[in-house]
Amino acid sequence: MNKGGGMKKMKYVLVTGGVVSGLGKGVTASSIGVLLKACGLRVTSIKIDPYLNTDAGTMSPFEHGEVYVLDDGGEVDLDLGNYERFLDIKLTRDNNITTGKIYQAVIDKERRGDYLGKTVQVVPHITDAIQEWIERVAMIPVDGQPGPADVCVIELGGTIGDIESMPFTEALGQFSYRVGAGNFCLIHVSLVPVLSAVGEQKSKPTQHSVRGLRSLGLTPNILACRSTLALEENVKQKLSQFCHVPAENIITLYDVPNIWHLPSLLRDQKAHGAILGALNLLGFVNVAREPNLKEWTSRAESCDMLLEPVRIAIVGKYTGLSDSYLSLLKALLHASVSLRKKLVVDWVPASDIEDETAKENPDAYKAAWKLLQGADGVLVPGGFGDRGVEGKILAAKYARENRIPFLGICLGMQIAVIEFARSILGLQDANSTEFDPDTKNPCVIFMPEGSKTHFGGTMRLGSRRTYFQVMDCKSAKLYGNRGFVDERHRHRYEVNPDMVSTLEDAGLSFTGKDETGQRMEIVELPNHPYYIGTQFHPEFKSRPGKPSALFLGLIAAACGQLDSLLHAHKIPNGMAKKVSLYQNGNATKFAKIPADGIYSNCNGVHA
Numbered sequence: 055m056n057k058g059g060g061m062k063k064m065k066y067v068l069v070t071g072g073v074v075s076g077l078g079k080g081v082t083a084s085s086i087g088v089l090l091k092a093c094g095l096r097v098t099s100i101k102i103d104p105y106l107n108t109d110a111g112t113m114s115p116f117e118h119g120e121v122y123v124l125d126d127g128g129e130v131d132l133d134l135g136n137y138e139r140f141l142d143i144k145l146t147r148d149n150n151i152t153t154g155k156i157y158q159a160v161i162d163k164e165r166r167g168d169y170l171g172k173t174v175q176v177v178p179h180i181t182d183a184i185q186e187w188i189e190r191v192a193m194i195p196v197d198g199q200p201g202p203a204d205v206c207v208i209e210l211g212g213t214i215g216d217i218e219s220m221p222f223t224e225a226l227g228q229f230s231y232r233v234g235a236g237n238f239c240l241i242h243v244s245l246v247p248v249l250s251a252v253g254e255q256k257s258k259p260t261q262h263s264v265r266g267l268r269s270l271g272l273t274p275n276i277l278a279c280r281s282t283l284a285l286e287e288n289v290k291q292k293l294s295q296f297c298h299v300p301a302e303n304i305i306t307l308y309d310v311p312n313i314w315h316l317p318s319l320l321r322d323q324k325a326h327g328a329i330l331g332a333l334n335l336l337g338f339v340n341v342a343r344e345p346n347l348k349e350w351t352s353r354a355e356s357c358d359m360l361l362e363p364v365r366i367a368i369v370g371k372y373t374g375l376s377d378s379y380l381s382l383l384k385a386l387l388h389a390s391v392s393l394r395k396k397l398v399v400d401w402v403p404a405s406d407i408e409d410e411t412a413k414e415n416p417d418a419y420k421a422a423w424k425l426l427q428g429a430d431g432v433l434v435p436g437g438f439g440d441r442g443v444e445g446k447i448l449a450a451k452y453a454r455e456n457r458i459p460f461l462g463i464c465l466g467m468q469i470a471v472i473e474f475a476r477s478i479l480g481l482q483d484a485n486s487t488e489f490d491p492d493t494k495n496p497c498v499i500f501m502p503e504g505s506k507t508h509f510g511g512t513m514r515l516g517s518r519r520t521y522f523q524v525m526d527c528k529s530a531k532l533y534g535n536r537g538f539v540d541e542r543h544r545h546r547y548e549v550n551p552d553m554v555s556t557l558e559d560a561g562l563s564f565t566g567k568d569e570t571g572q573r574m575e576i577v578e579l580p581n582h583p584y585y586i587g588t589q590f591h592p593e594f595k596s597r598p599g600k601p602s603a604l605f606l607g608l609i610a611a612a613c614g615q616l617d618s619l620l621h622a623h624k625i626p627n628g629m630a631k632k633v634s635l636y637q638n639g640n641a642t643k644f645a646k647i648p649a650d651g652i653y654s655n656c657n658g659v660h661a
């Protein structure tokens with residue numbers, strides 16, 4: 055790339071949506087990124103969310119899907135998770151633009167007097183701020199290599215014509231003109247419905263939405279049409295004629311068995327040729343050969359062929375909307391596929407397994423327990439608020455007593471500690487002060503650095519380091535016997551350090567702690583087949599080809615394959631002895647560990 059010399063020019067691909075929401079625009083945009091990457095380009099991405107929240111941190115997962123957490127602590131839209139997973143990149147909080155962020159920046163500037171007495175307006179001040187933001191963020195390297203990417207994929211959330219997105223469409227119209235033809239490619243994702251009575255593919259909704267797009271100053275280069283089957287030739291011709299898009303630039307996103315097929319679906323219809331053509335990159339990139347999507351295609355195909363099920367019960371609060379736990383589901387899927395198992399998730403509403411439900415709704419109670427008891431593994435995810443907490447505690451107890459593989463994440467770890475304190479230490483009222491501020495046995499407490507009055511962005515957020523305290527434990531082995539691991543966090547409460555020694559004396563092992571040794575990060579029951587809780591959220595760093603270590607452990611344990619998996623990560627002789635010197639110490643004693651924290655064989659497992 056950049057053979058012409060001089061300053062490299064960033065190329066932009068804008069993805070908009072029309073007709074209806076929920077077309078899978080985010081996954082389409084991510085797949086476009088994958089395809090461009092397969093052509094040898096470096097790709098970054100920006101997601102625009104036209105809502106007023108400054109970030110997704112205060113939004114209910116039940117309404118909006120999960121809050122995705124980035125390394126830098128940004129609490130962002132779940133689409134950024136799709137980008138990170140598909141492109142194997144690490145984004146920053148600024149890669150998620152919201153109306154709230156833009157207005158806040160402009161208002162701050164106004165208060166500083168930066169507008170020199172001018173009237174501050176949507177055009178040009180908000181629209182300029184949007185364009186400056188995009189240009190600045192597009193330059194941030196996200197793939198671990200130095201220097202900016204070649205292409206920035208921008209996804210505009212919502213549907214064209216929404217009142218909320220007007221300042222963004224205006225700004226992007228100006229932007230496309232400013233960066234100029236050859237540097238900007240607009241892909242409009244739309245719907246071509248089929249009316250069952252006549253069985254005809256209807257192009258009118260797409261025509262209308264393209265007309266809307268044009269009236270806002272945006273001209274599509276490519277149409278990507280969602281439809282159950284491939285578009286018929288006459289429908290393509292009609293769309294081409296009415297939307298002024300060449301027929302070869304009209305792509306059908308027909309239904310596929312799983313989303314990993316999308317990059318090759320786009321490639322098979324030569325979407326890369328159309329995009330690179332619009333971006334004036336055909337001469338620069340080696341596209342004479344087909345883009346290399348071997349890994350994607352074989353993963354997508356092998357995923358379709360998996361037969362042997364592994365049943366995981368997710369005992370949570372938001373079981374009605376699977377997007378609430380999207381990263382978790384993906385992490386389970388990555389691990390299952392890599393162990394060649396078909397993932398079956400049983401959603402167990404936590405409150406349904408509580409005693410109360412047995413009286414109020416015995417059918418729901420029975421159904422929930424049946425699901426839990428039929429599972430090969432139990433996962434208790436993160437959460438806030440006290441609804442369903444007692445049910446989660448019961449699920450942890452069930453998994454502990456019946457030796458069922460268990461993974462507790464964040465709140466899931468905290469309830470595992472509470473359950474242990476109640477059942478093994480006999481502290482009946484043991485609780486988190488989040489749920490019972492007056493408990494006499496607070497085994498989970500509010501962190502000193504938190505805020506009880508401001509909820510946005512006030513948690514312990516983002517990537518923090520966990521140091522292994524014991525090398526002869528499942529988590530350390532699964533992470534490849536490293537000295538430490540960096541994972542993402544999002545919490546206000548923590549295990550009470552004053553109760554740690556009592557809990558440890560009773561058999562609970564805190565195998566990972568932070569750099570002070572005061573904050574518990576990983577808890578394990580050494581005598582259980584697989585019982586692990588983490589204060590962090592390992593699901594956010596799982597990738598299709600690099601499943602998260604502890605999810606891999608859960609699935610392997612649920613299939614009876616944990617021993618062989620751990621065998622693959624055995625600590626070499628001698629190393630185990632060296633590490634055991636540090637066993638009971640805190641993390642500061644790990645000072646002699648090599649800078650990258652990797653002892654030796656990290657074969658296959660990535661943090």
Ligand code: GLN
Nearest residue numbers: 436437464465545546547
């Ligand atoms: N509510 C708990 C806390 O704030 C757990 C948070 C979570 O699970 N993400 O610590």
